[in-house]
Structures are given as structure tokens and as C-alpha cells.
Amino acid sequence: CYLPFFTATSWNGAATACGAIGAHLAAFTSSQEYVTVVSNINKAAMDDLWIGLREVNNDGYAWVTQEPLNYKAWASGEPKAANGCVRLGPKTGGWFAGICAVNRDYLCERPVPGKP
Numbered sequence: 778c779y780l781p782f783f784t785a786t787s788w789n790g791a792a793t794a795c796g797a798i799g800a801h802l803a804a805f806t807s808s809q810e811y812v813t814v815v816s817n818i819n820k821a822a823m824d825d826l827w828i829g830l831r832e833v834n835n836d837g838y839a840w841v842t843q844e845p846l847n848y849k850a851w852a853s854g855e856p857k858a859a860n861g862c863v864r865l866g867p868k869t870g871g872w873f874a875g876i877c878a879v880n881r882d883y884l885c886e887r888p889v890p891g892k893p
Contacts, residue, residue, distance in 0.1 A: 779803055779814050780885045781826060788862035791827045791883035792841060800887035802829030804840040807848050815865070818884075827883035830863035830872070832856075838863065 786794065788802075795801050805811040805828070818826075829841035838846060838856065852871030856863070862877040865884065875881070 778887045778889050779818075780887060781818060781882065782885065783882045785880035785882055787880060788827050788831065788877040788883075791881070791885075792829070795883070795885035795887075798885065798887065800885040801841050802827060803884040803886040804829045804842045804844055805848055805850070806840075806844050808850075811848060811850055814884075825864050825866040825881045827862060827864050827881050828872070829886070831877070832861040832874070 780798075780800065782791075782794065784794075792802050803814070805814065830838050830846070831841065833839045840846060850872050852873050855872060856874035862875055863872050864875050864881055865871075866873065
């Protein structure tokens, strides 16, 4: 279950807010999952949503869920150096690296009871 929130906050604030409802920032492990989610979010609302991907110790990017980063949907020219947190957008669904302290809306993912 994916839940967009339109209350701009930092990446850390978004991660905390998702955790408070038993969720985490969205993680996409396959193109099928990503395309399904992105196609069901209003394109206008999808502008600059934090997702659960973050640079770790300048050693590459990792999902908050610790799932492998097997699927990538970087926008052209991304990720850019020294930009540690990842967002969807603008309006394309491509991934952009950004400064974690910038306030943006965010996308949470909450497990559905009884489903893996």
C-alpha cells in the first residue's frame, strides 16, 4: 500500500513520519512494482516526492528496507555527486538525487497484512 503525503519535510522527517504509521519510505525492487505505483499516482502530485533511497557513507545508494538495489530508474544525468537522498519527479517519475535537508512531500509504503 503506497501513501503519498503532501506535508513537506526533510528526508529524515519523512522517514520518521512514515515509521510513525507503521510504514517506510517507498522502495522499488522491480520495474513492475515501480511502473504500477507511478502509473497510479497523479502526475501533478508526483512532483518531488521523497522515496526510501539514500546514499550511504559515500559508498552508493541503499533502500531503507535493506532490499537489494536491483532496479534503478535514475533520470538522465543522475545521480549527481554530493546529493544524498532520492526523490521522484518532477512529473516524470525518474529518480533525482537531492539534498536531504530540503523539504519535500513524500511517499510511504506500508505492508499489507497477510501479504509478503
